[in-house]
Amino acid sequence: MTDMNVGTLYVVATPIGNLDDLTPRAARVLAEVDLIAAEDTRHSARLLAHLGIKTPMVSLHEHNESRRIEELDARLAAGEQVALISDAGTPLISDPGFVLVRELRERRRRIVPLPGACALTVALSAAGLPTDRFMFCGFLPAKQGARRQQLEQWKEREETLVFYESPHRIHATLEALQDVFSARPVVLARELTKTFETFLQGSAEALLATLADDPNQARGEFVVMVQGSPAVSTEEGADISADTLLQALLDEGVGVKQGAAVAARLLGGRKQVWYARLQAIKGEH
Template sequence: MTDNKTLPTEVPTLYIVPTPIGNLGDITQRAIDVLTNVDLVAAEDTRHTGKLLSHFGIQTKTFALHDHNEQQKAQVLVDKLLAGHSIALVSDAGTPLISDPGYHLVTQCRQAGVKVVPLPGACAVITALSASGLPSDRFSFEGFLPAKSKGRKDKFLEIAKVERTCVFYESPHRILDSLDDMLEILGPEREVVLARELTKTFETIQGMPLGELVEWVKSDSNQQRGEMALLIHGYRSTDDDSIAEEVKRTLAILTKELPLKKAAAMTAEIYNLKKNALYKWGLENLD
């Protein structure tokens, strides 16, 4: 067991240790000190973390704790903590528990009376938000978008009239489909920021109306690669958001004979309105 006097506390502790999301220079000295002096590092991927530890000359042993084994292995680590060991929890990149494993371990530690100490550090959500140019006084992190189109559309409908900035993670192989689903529900005017490869060589932070962003990403395959965050400007009401009862009745009648998208387009043409607003209203209010 290591000499806990080199740690911030002599009480056996679970340390939540953020690691760089790309640039290794972003690790803190405090994180290095903790990783060096704890008895064990609980890691999402021990091979990945092993390379990080080796880079900084850290020889602490690692223990695999990931999505597939956390519920079973968390108690093993709690027992080690109760026996007097100190442990650092890391994920592959960024702050643990933010769309990464660790929830079950932290919960069980707190229930067992084990001291939990969080270290500040790298987090892709905050990094992206700080440079996005979108309102940051109120925001919500929504995690990864659903894998299937229906789930994504349901999520976009859920946040369509939310006034705070919403942040999502997305994978490169689904980014085009997700942007298309977002465009269908939120419309081309909603301001959206794509933040990709943060802190890395090809870092890109690009914001524009959604319709333009979709075309920009489709036209450049480089923007379809790497780790991504999507930041959506909160809902802003306008005079166009008020849909007259007559328009709603027309749309409801047409949807009895036509698909909603076609009915919305025809209604928009009749009343000289935006079809996206009618389509969104129909999705939310018509069976």
């Protein structure tokens, strides 16, 4: 371990499923530090028991993180070594630790990250979606209206969108993706690195059908990935006004309901708004 005379906070990534994914460096640090700050000490105790590590632990989670700062800072000031871990994966990535790390950096404490497992990058590496650019969105809002509104704001993003989702909300999330993103490719990664690791791909509608046919596919923790919006062409003459498109749809005999869906997919916005506009244009003729 580097300079044991300097108090250091080690931000340690732990396995997301398969315990063999813990790095030798992480195992060594967890065994040598004076204290481990764990999201759930009962959960992490199983990992430490597997490794034969008996380092003392304290809890650090979203409800007590701010209160732990002074205690942990005092230990670092005294030259002790502390490791920060979450229940699985890399701390701070949709897990506790941000408040602590930010404050300790303000106090100029030494912070050392130990890389390792992260569900976000594990899922992307095997999904078959573009990874040159992606946007990690954490967990979507729990309420239906807020979830839909958030997705609408990201509808025109060209990079791959990545979410975490729980089993009891996966159906609702897929329904929202179907409404907002229509037939855009979606990949579900579940139970990563575990026995029943599965990647499912297709439109949100197709994935809902898959989950309906096999309820077991709705179990476990999910990484949800959505292919980004196609790049908007900037070639001369490529732009078209909304009203021109709507009129062309009507001229081709496309129904108002179907036309509203096409307009929402191509131009963004809500189907109801385009439906009303199409009705208005239709009524003018």
